[in-house]
Structures are given as structure tokens and as C-alpha cells.
Amino acid sequence: MITDPDLLPLLLSFRIAAMATLLNLTAGLAVAWLLARCRFPGHGVIDALTTLPLVLPPTVLGYYLLVVLGHEGAGRFLEEALGVRLVFTWQAAVMAASIAAFPLFVQPVRAALEGVDREVENAARILGRSELGVLMTITLPLAWRGILTGLVLAFVRSLGEFGVTLMVAGNIPGQTRTMSIAIYDAVQAGRTGTANMLVAVMTVVVVAVLILARTMVRSIRW
């Protein structure tokens, strides 16, 4: 167990990134499937909205989130009706991380789903597989490389999330001070030793995750 207070942000970052990635796995998979397989009015709009977090400055995203979730926005009603306050909590950090990473999950998954041969799916249907069966045994397995790529990209992006998090979740030790924010804080405070250590740890962790993912994609032969 990590007890060094300087390394607690690493633990926090991992938890927040894991939750954000899980959120993306469910919501992102649904959106990617919708974009890849369905044609409906507003398709283009949803497509553009999905890509937005990738191109908008984090400050703009952070500002939107702060206005929506904050005391001037929906946050006030949430607080008055349910007693729930979102801004400057770890839940807000999870939302920030998942929104920032959303396009990085959806794009590769969508491309992978589009690449699945519909004839194979239809063959399975003719042979009596249910729709859920087709999805679980044909579509998702054939798209697994895209899904894994999306998961890894989204996780690493969430792990390093900074701008949106700082705006909506702040810099509260033990609650929302993730690795990237701890690095920013250490630099601001002039704690060069801590900053060097955190930067080194962050670099090693991200490189390790990427190498692990690469090895997984390469070594698993079905």
C-alpha cells in the first residue's frame, strides 16, 4: 500500500481514470454503435458533438461543465433537491476525465464496428443466433482490437487529464488532487524534488501502460 503522501495522487489518478474509462466503456460503446450502425436525423450533429472534446480547449469544456454543474446551473437544483454537490468533488474529476477521453474511445471503436462484415452477422442470424448473441459472439469479438485501443487511449488520457479537472474539481488534497494537478501544485510551490519525482513516476506509468497494451494486442492470437 502506498503511504507516501506525495504518491497518494497516483492512487487517486488511477481510481479516477478507471472509473472514467468504465463510464466510457458503457456510454461510449453505445454511442459508437449508434454512429456506426444507425442512420437518423441529427447523426451529423451527434458525430460532431462526440469529437468536440478533442478539439475544444480544456478551458472551454471546463467552463461549460462548471456552468452546468455549478451553483449557477443545474448544480443548484441538484443540491436543493437531492443534497448532492458535484463541483470540486472527485465525482466531478471523474466526469471531467471521462468527457475529455470520450472521443478517444469512441473514434477507434466506431471505426472497428464499421469494419465488421455485415454478411458475417447476417449469416449468424440465419443460423439462429439472437441479436444479443450476434453482438456478443460476432460483432464485439471482431471489433476487439478497436475496443482495446479505445480503452487504452481513454485510460491514458483520463490518467493525465488536467485542464478540465482543475476547473471543475479544483486542487483538493486527497479528493481531487490527481497526478497532473499534484505536479502543477508542486511546481507552483517550488517543491522541485516532488515535481521531479511525480513527473518521472507519471512518465514510467504511462509508458508501461502503453507497452502492456501493445503486448496484449500482439500476443493474443485468437
Added chain:
Amino acid sequence: MNRQRRVSWVLLAVAVCGALAAVIAGQVVAKPSALTVAAASDLRPAFEELGAVFEKSTGRQVVFVFGSSGMLARQIEAGAPYDVFASADPAYIDALLAKGRLVPATRRIFALGQIVLALRPNSGLHTETMADVLQPSVRTISIANPDHAPYGAAARHALQAAGVWENAQQRIIYADNAAVAVRFLETGNADAGIVPLSLAKAAGLDYKPVDPALYDRLQQTIVAVPNGRQAEAAQEFITFLEGPQSSQILDNYAYMLPGAQ
């Protein structure tokens, strides 16, 4: 087991691991038991020392969040879960008080801050008055952003009162808060800076006081933020701040005490 099944299992395993991580996270992260004090960045060295003494004498846990007073006030307005707010300018507190976001009875001015003209290490520069920042070898002057950092506003005020603002403006670099302005000097990225005395002293910089006639001393003000979690501890911290131990620490960091001018 055929290959499609295996892939499904792997995907399922990934989802389960994620869910487990999420559950563990939910349990470990959500423990807001410590007193959270949001404080102006000039207070960092003094408050960190003071916080350790406070923890020892009360057995309570305290964590600090430092930033510019304006930024912290904005966060409180948005609902940040801070229990105590220490601003370098009472104006930010009074604006929040007017909106009913703070506890009026707890408001205290606990120290007076000063600004200094500080130089980067080994600059070889010599400065006596504000006008000396106009010498050609001073290429950059760091101050905190006057729009939301009281020490930056005081720095700008002093430069204006000394009549050098117009000419110095080209050389000014704006830092997020006063602590960052001092960092620019410490790292040698700015030649001169108008920064809090407390931080210049703590960083061991070479500095000259700024004539008190050029600006108003910064009234460091503290107040409790009502969010239903730590009202008692917040009051305890504010009381502690006025005690003799705190006065000694604040004095060590070159703050003046109100009423002891």
C-alpha cells in the same frame, strides 16, 4: 472454447476489473474528514507551518488549497467544499458575504501583508526605488495577475503610483498568483518582481521594501465557509490564528499584526 467466446470473456473481464476499481475508488476516495482551508498563495509557507502546529495541538487534520484570492472566491461561489477562506483582500470576502455565502460573524483581519521589489538570484542588478525597474537590464518584471490576485493589484498600484507603469508594462509577465510570480524569480525566468514580502523572504531572494506610501498594505482576512461539515473545526482554526503561537509564526514570515502598527 471457440475464439469468439474467448474474446467475449476478455471484454467481460475488462469490464469487471473496471467495475471493481470503480467500487474500490468510491469507498476510498470519499473521506472528506479533514478541515479544508483555501488560502491566498502568499500564505503558503506560514500556513503550512501553522497547520502543523494546529494539527498537533487539536488532533484535527487540516489540508490547504492555495491559489489567488480571486480564483478561490470564484470556486467558493461555484460551491467548492472549503471550510475556511483566507483572502489577501477583504473585498473578495465581502462580495461573497453580500451573497450570503460565508459566515459574517467569523470574518477577521488577522495580518497585514507587504510587497517588495525582489530580484532573481545572481542578477547583478541593483535596485533602490521602483523607477529602477526601468533600467535596460531588467527585461522582465513578474507580478501576480492583478485581475484576480490582490498582491498583483498592489504591485500594479505601486508601479502606477511611482509613475513607471506605462513604461514598465511591456516588460511585465503576469503570474497566476503571487507564489508563481516568486517562482519566476527563483528560477531566473524573470529579472525583477513585485511580490509578497513573506514569499520573497521564505525563498531567500534579494529584495528591497516598496515604499508603503505607494500602495495599501494587504489586509489578510479569514472567514468560515458554511457547508455543514466542519463548522466547529473552522471556528477553532480561526481562533487559533489569533492566538500567540500563530502570531509568532506570522511574525516570522514578516507579516504585520493588525492593531500593532
